[in-house]
Amino acid sequence: MTRNDDVVLAVRDVTKSFGGLEIMKGVNLDLCRGERHALLGPNGAGKSTMFNLISGEFPPTSGTIELQGRVISGMSPEAINRAGLARSFQITNLFARLSALENIRIGVMARHGIRFNLLRRVSRMKSINAESMQLLERVRLGHRADTPAGDMTYSEQRSLEIGMTLATGADVILLDEPTAGMSREETAYIVDLIREVTTDKTLIMVEHDMSVVFGLCDRISVLVYGKILATGTPDEIRNNREVQEAYLGEEAA
Amino acid sequence: MRYKLPLIALLLIALVAVPPLFGGGVQYALVNALIASLFAAAFNLLMGQGGMLSFGHAAYFGIGAFAVLHLMQAVEYGYMGVPTVLLPLAGGLAGLIGGLFAGYFATMRAGVYFSLVTLALAELLFSLAPHWEGIFGGEAGLSSMRMPWLGFNFGTTLEVYYLTLVWVVLCLAVLYAYTLTPFGRLTQALRDNSQRIRYMGYNAHTTKVVVFAISTTFAGIAGGLMAMSNETANYSIFSTHISAEVVLYTFVGGSTVFFGPIIGASIFTLFGFVVSGATNAWLLYQGLIFVLVMLFAPKGIGGLIQAHIDQRHRLPWARLPLPYAVLAGGGVFMSLAVVFFIQSFEHVLSNRYQAVVARTGEWPDYHLFGASWDPLSPVTWLVPLILFVPGVIIVRKAAARIHEMWEGQGADVEKSEAAPATSGGH
Numbered sequence: 001m002t003r004n005d006d007v008v009l010a011v012r013d014v015t016k017s018f019g020g021l022e023i024m025k026g027v028n029l030d031l032c033r034g035e036r037h038a039l040l041g042p043n044g045a046g047k048s049t050m051f052n053l054i055s056g057e058f059p060p061t062s063g064t065i066e067l068q069g070r071v072i073s074g075m076s077p078e079a080i081n082r083a084g085l086a087r088s089f090q091i092t093n094l095f096a097r098l099s100a101l102e103n104i105r106i107g108v109m110a111r112h113g114i115r116f117n118l119l120r121r122v123s124r125m126k127s128i129n130a131e132s133m134q135l136l137e138r139v140r141l142g143h144r145a146d147t148p149a150g151d152m153t154y155s156e157q158r159s160l161e162i163g164m165t166l167a168t169g170a171d172v173i174l175l176d177e178p179t180a181g182m183s184r185e186e187t188a189y190i191v192d193l194i195r196e197v198t199t200d201k202t203l204i205m206v207e208h209d210m211s212v213v214f215g216l217c218d219r220i221s222v223l224v225y226g227k228i229l230a231t232g233t234p235d236e237i238r239n240n241r242e243v244q245e246a247y248l249g250e251e252a253a
Numbered sequence: 254m255r256y257k258l259p260l261i262a263l264l265l266i267a268l269v270a271v272p273p274l275f276g277g278g279v280q281y282a283l284v285n286a287l288i289a290s291l292f293a294a295a296f297n298l299l300m301g302q303g304g305m306l307s308f309g310h311a312a313y314f315g316i317g318a319f320a321v322l323h324l325m326q327a328v329e330y331g332y333m334g335v336p337t338v339l340l341p342l343a344g345g346l347a348g349l350i351g352g353l354f355a356g357y358f359a360t361m362r363a364g365v366y367f368s369l370v371t372l373a374l375a376e377l378l379f380s381l382a383p384h385w386e387g388i389f390g391g392e393a394g395l396s397s398m399r400m401p402w403l404g405f406n407f408g409t410t411l412e413v414y415y416l417t418l419v420w421v422v423l424c425l426a427v428l429y430a431y432t433l434t435p436f437g438r439l440t441q442a443l444r445d446n447s448q449r450i451r452y453m454g455y456n457a458h459t460t461k462v463v464v465f466a467i468s469t470t471f472a473g474i475a476g477g478l479m480a481m482s483n484e485t486a487n488y489s490i491f492s493t494h495i496s497a498e499v500v501l502y503t504f505v506g507g508s509t510v511f512f513g514p515i516i517g518a519s520i521f522t523l524f525g526f527v528v529s530g531a532t533n534a535w536l537l538y539q540g541l542i543f544v545l546v547m548l549f550a551p552k553g554i555g556g557l558i559q560a561h562i563d564q565r566h567r568l569p570w571a572r573l574p575l576p577y578a579v580l581a582g583g584g585v586f587m588s589l590a591v592v593f594f595i596q597s598f599e600h601v602l603s604n605r606y607q608a609v610v611a612r613t614g615e616w617p618d619y620h621l622f623g624a625s626w627d628p629l630s631p632v633t634w635l636v637p638l639i640l641f642v643p644g645v646i647i648v649r650k651a652a653a654r655i656h657e658m659w660e661g662q663g664a665d666v667e668k669s670e671a672a673p674a675t676s677g678g679h
Contacts, residue, residue: 081454095445106442110454117435
C-alpha cells in the first residue's frame with residue numbers, strides 16, 4: 001500500500017511497559033510523505049503514549065521509530081525536534097507571559113540555530129522577526145502579536161499552539177487533539193486552519209471528533225488497547241467491521 | 254519608554270553627585286545598597302527571568318568574596334600585579350565555576366526540589382567553610398588590603414563607593430541587556446514552560462545550567478565587591494540569612510520587573526542602616542514589611558510602579574492623589590501604633606528593665622516618642638489602640654476608593670488586579 005521511499009515516519013513493533021503494565025503491545029505504523037493521518041481510539045487506547053514515544057518524552061521498551069530513515073527512538077525531545085518532528089499538546093502548553101509573537105519566535109530562533117546568543121538584540125533580528133510575524137499571520141493571529149499568550153482566548157491559544165508547532169520548521173507535525181474543548185464553529189475554524197497550514201507537511205493527529213477526522217485526513221489508524229486495529233482510508237475504516245465493533249459501533253449505538 | 258532614559262540619567266547624576274555631601278557612614282551604607290542591588294538583580298535573573306527560586310545564593314556571593322580576598326592577598330604580598338579596580342572579576346569567575354558545578358546538579362530538578370538542593374549546597378558550604386582554613390581562613394576568615402592603583406589609593410569610603418558604583422552600574426547594564434537578547438527571551442520561555450522548549454529544539458537542562466551560571470557569576474561579582482569594600486570576610490557570609498535576605502529584597506521589590514529587586518535591595522539596606530541604629534527589633538520590622546507587601550501587593554513595589562505605568566492612559570491622575578494621601582495617612586497611623594506597641598515591649602521586656610523590676614518589685618515608667626509611659630496604666634495601651642483602629646478604617650476606605658478608580662476605568666478589568674493595596678481593602 002505504501003511505497004517505502006515515501007515513508008517519513010516508521011513505527012516498528014513498538015512496545016511500551018510501565019511497571020508490569022504493557023500499554024503499547026507491538027505497534028506498526030507508516031506515515032507517508034505529505035499525508036494527513038489520524039489516530040483514533042477509545043480512551044486509554046494508548047494514543048497519548050504513542051505521541052509521547054514518537055516525540056521522545058520516553059523511549060520505547062522495544063521496537064524502533066524512524067524519522068526520514070533515521071532511528072529516533074531513544075533520542076531526547078530536542079534532538080527529535082531538530083531531526084524534523086514537532087508536536088503540539090492536548091492541554092494548552094504555551095509561554096503564558098510572553099507575547100503571541102514571542103511564543104512563535106522561540107521556535108523560529110531554534111529553527112535558525114539561535115540558542116545561546118547573548119550578543120544581539122532580538123528586536124533587531126529582522127529576518128527572525130519577519131518570519132515569526134509571517135507565521136503568526138498564517139495562524140491568523142497577526143492582530144494579537146503583542147498580547148501575552150496567557151491573556152488570549154482558548155481558541156486563539158489553540159491556534160497559537162499550532163503556530164508554535166510549525167515554528168521550528170519540522171516536516172512531520174504531531175497534533176494532539178487540536179480541537180479538544182472547542183465548540184462546533186471553533187472546531188470548523190481550526191480544522192480549516194490545520195488544512196491550510198499543513199499543506200506541504202506530513203501530519204498525524206489524535207482526534208475524537210469523527211467529522212473532523214473523516215473530512216480532513218487521508219488515512220486513519222485505529223488504536224485499541226495498545227495495538228493498531230486497522231489502517232486505511234476514511235471509507236475503509238468506516239466499513240471495517242472490527243473497527244465498528246471496537247469503537248465506532250459504540251458511538252453509533 | 255521615553256521617560257526611562259532621562260530618569261536613569263538623573264539617577265546616575267544623583268548617585269555620583271550626592272554621596273560626597275554625606276559622611277563615611279552614609280557612604281558605607283550606600284556601598285552596601287549598591288552591592289545588595291547587584292546581588293538581587295543577579296538572583297532575579299534566575300528567579301524572575303528563569304523561574305528558578307534559589308534558597309542558597311549566599312554560596313556564590315560568598316565564593317566570589319573569598320576569591321577576591323585571595324587575589325587581594327596575592328597582590329598585597331606581591332605575588333601578582335592585578336589592579337584593584339579589576340579585583341571583582343575574580344569574584345565573577347569563582348561564581349561562574351561554582352554555578353556551573355552546582356547548577357548542573359540543582360537544575361536536574363525543578364520547583365521545590367530545585368530550591369532545596371540550592372539550600373543544601375549553601376548549607377554544606379556554610380558548615381564546611383570554618384574547617385577549611387586554607388581556603389576560608391577558619392572562623393576568623395580572611396583579611397587583606399586594597400592596593401593603590403594609578404594614583405587612587407582606595408583608602409576612603411568615597412573612593413570605594415565610586416569604584417563599586419562603576420562596577421554595579423556596568424553589571425546592571427549587562428544584566429538588562431541580557432533580557433533583550435535571544436537567550437534572554439529563551440530564559441523567559443524557560444520560566445513559563447520548561448517542558449515546551451524541549452519540544453522546540455532546546456536542551457532545557459543545558460539552558461538552565463547556563464542561566465544558573467550567569468546568575469551566580471554576577472552574584473560572585475557582588476560578593477567580590479563586598480570583600481573589596483570590607484577587606485575581610487568569614488564563613489558567616491554563607492549563612493542562610495544572606496540567602497534569605499536576597500529573596501526578601503527581590504520579592505518586596507518585585508520579581509516581575511527588572512528594576513524591582515534593585516528597588517527592594519536599596520530600600521531594605523538603607524532601612525536597615527537607619528532603623529538598626531534605633532531599635533533591636535529592626536529585623537522584625539523588615540519581616541513585617543515583607544509580609545504586608547506579600548499580602549497586599551504580591552508583585553512588590555516594582556509591580557505597583559509597573560501597574561501605574563501600564564495603566565497610565567486610563568488612570569484618573571487628577572483624582573488619585575487625594576485617596577493615595579489618605580491611604581498613606583491611615584498607614585502612618587497604623588504604623589505608629591505598631592511601632593509604639595513593639596517598642597514598648599522591647600523596653601519592658603529588656604533585661605535591664607526586668608532587672609529593675611526584679612530588684613524593686615516595681616514597674617517604672619519608660620521613655621518613648623519623647624514622653625514617659627507607665628507600663629501598668631491602661632492609658633498607655635489605649636494609645637496604640639486609638640491610633641490603630643481609625644488607621645484601619647481610613648486605610649480600608651481609601652483602598653476601596655482607589656480600587657473603584659482602578660476598576661472604573663474602561664472594561665480592561667483584568668489588568669487592574671495589580672492595583673495597589675486594593676485587593677485587601679474590601
